[in-house]
């Protein structure tokens with residue numbers, strides 16, 4: 001099925017499952033648009049921190065989520081993000097921003113505001129949607145739903161490598177703890193918890209390189 005005539009592939013999974021890298025390479029290979037929904041939650045977290053809205057003010061957070069201007073420039077840098085015109089690529093990728101995004105993501109008003117914005121990414125010729133609830137809530141009619149997973153140890157190791165490569169100083173034990181906390185929060189929240197859609201294809205990437213994940217997804221899509 002399509003979303004308003006646009007084919008959508010939903011790629012969900014926890015932090016470090018490889019969904020970001022795989023979504024980016026699929027979108028580039030197919031020439032489709034990419035929705036990095038985590039970057040939207042991270043943008044709300046950044047805006048909230050700057051404008052002083054706390055977690056106890058869902059209305060202000062939801063208003064910020066509806067109002068903020070977010071742009072991505074995948075042609076320049078696959079992770080490039082601009083919030084209200086400012087380049088926030090590096091700021092969005094910090095562990096603090098990710099942890100705050102995960103706390104904001106439990107708030108139903110924020111999820112509702114971002115639902116509308118995420119649906120708007122479905123434009124021709126097609127969309128690769130990367131997140132936690134793409135197949136279950138945002139694009140239930142996606143033509144293909146993939147749920148990527150990997151062992152917690154491997155996911156922590158991947159995140160560690162990524163952050164160190166970006167020059168961000170982290171410790172592996174701290175990162176493992178943070179990932180466990182985020183998994184717990186994402187999987188147990190009341191609204192849109194992280195789980196595979198009933199019709200999702202589950203792919204365990206623990207011992208697979210991105211190339212070997214890419215191949216079955218391209219095959220399922222045909």
Ligand code: C5P
Pocket residue numbers: 015037038039041042098101102103105130131132133134182186
């Ligand atoms: O994927 P990323 O790490 O950038 O997402 C940051 C946080 O945003 C996640 O830990 C998760 O809590 C939340 N999120 C979400 N639903 C999505 C995407 C991200 O709840 N579709």
